[in-house]
Amino acid sequence: MKLLVIEDEFKAAIYLRKGLSEEGYIVDVAHTGVDGLHMAAVGDYDLVILDWMLPGIDGFAVLAALRHTRSMPVLMLTARGQIEDRVRGL
Template sequence: MRLLSIEDEPTTAAYLHKGLTEHGHVVDTAQDGIEGLHLATSGRYDLILLDVSLPGANGWQVLESLRARQHTPVFMLSGHDQVEDRVRGLQLGADDYLVKPFAFAELLARIQVVARRAAQPATPSVVQVADLEVDSARRLVRRAGKHLALTTKEFALLDYLARHLGQVVSRTLIAENCWDMHFDSDTNVIDVAVRRLRAKVDDPFVEKLIHTIRGVGYVLDSRPA
């Protein structure tokens, strides 16, 4: 895989470059947010490792700019382990959030998850429920014939619900499959993500398709009011 490491701390940057290169990855390195954003948007990368505390433009700013242009997987790296920071990163569109210091073996394992996903052939499957169409292969969503513009995380969440159409999925399963990580029990990031998805998929329409099963999770289904 071709990776981009945006890290201003020289020791950490060298550690990441050496370790990832030794495991067969091609690694480019940027030392500030501005350079990192330029490389990320001008090159083709399979994954981006993005530090939060960066000169020029911080990790939050870089992530917001990236998500406005592309869907390349982004792993946030930070010395802050507050729940609020992790939630902020995930809500801005990060695919994962690793707290420093992290085990290199864990980083490799999470990168391998991305690699396995990329190796899977795309299947042109379209899930339809009522007037909602979710096209996983083309990453398109329509309702009542109208295209819905979803963020990367919103699409991942809707696609997961669509692939389990009619099945109740727990917050834990959503967290593991849409964010590749576990969440603290007091974190409401899943509920916030569902609310934002509903604002686009359900709120403008009479029939509601995303249902809350109290104490269990969520289900995508066409049900009578």
């Protein structure tokens, strides 16, 4: 299974890549919304793990653009926890 992690915090991205790779997943990482969107658009990924707050374009803009061109599962990753944020994420 091939995963794309779009996460701007380098330590978090490294931990995610390491943990998921140890479980047998193939993991690519992008550190900006622009790079992540490009990789997701041209790559063949089974799942995208997408941070909400990214430099360049945010996670919601990445998700909206992906939904116009691709159909793949996306797991939103965020530290935000207010009800409004959770509803927006759905």
